[in-house]
Amino acid sequence: MVGCGGRMRSTEMTKTTTALFVGAAVILAAPAMAQSAVQAAQPRIVSLSQAVATAETELGARAFDAELDRSGGQLVYEVDLVKAGRPIEAHIDATTGRLIRHTTPTRLRIPFANQDAKAAQGAPRSLSETIELIERSTHGRVTEIGLERAGGRHYYDVELAGAADRDVRVDLMTGAITPVIDD
Template sequence: MNIRTAFLGAAAAALLTTPAIGQVVRPKVTLAQAVATAESQLGARAYDAEFDMDLGDMVYEVRLVKDGKPVEALVDATTGRLVRQSRPLKAHLPIVGDHLKAAQTAPRTLSQTIAMVEEATKGKVAEIGLERRGGRHYYEVELVGAEDRDVLVDVRTGAITPLIGD
């Protein structure tokens, strides 16, 4: 994960554990539930999801592909409702098109992949994103409450590999 992502993840974790007027603020909806909502309501395939704060509201930002085009969705982390969807600016980077194709043709949806990883690791997925390494596509997964904090999941085979020192 890049430095910006790591910083945002740490900031989000700090916000989630900081008491607000005597109580701990935590999402009521899991990342897996938010991804499933976005996928089903938009009829699209997700390939990236993370917790974020949007104007003070807790949301999950989910990136999806529909008909070969990228779509972004915000799912309220408290209610589980889809609160916004948009088409991101067109990027003419070859890797973006490659990611979209890999996500759209993956044998499992992102919500199925999250469920598989959580079952195998006994942890909770905090963040997941598509990457290309060595000519193959993988989901890089950040876990909470698992022995291995970060793992790679092969998009095609579902093989889970711990990331050491990442």
């Protein structure tokens, strides 16, 4: 390794330098490789918009509330809908996007009233269209959305991921998006 005059031979030096660079590259790439392995192990899920569209289409109803949840160890989207003034609760498999089951509860969740059910049915856009509008406008991803009423108007209360504003309100009739200012 050491030649005349205590100097490292050129080929030995090149091999050592190359080994150092390769070692450094492996060390620097390890976190990214580990993250890729973790992401590969996690199931891919369909978008909230896709899940809501499936529920609306398959049940012929209008959705007004949706969120990702776990049911029996399985990732599901819980979607609340209304059809002919009657509530429907649907579970959509978050990994396949298929309708798992639906039920017709005898009562809507409090404080959801009959006038709110009518508002949801008469909305100018479906919930899936509203979610797409929000995601295009905010460059975020809707993680939860629910119909609320305040000041005589209906709006969607929306939680976002990956957007500058994490919570917004969307007017049911106009589609106007307003950031929610934290208290």
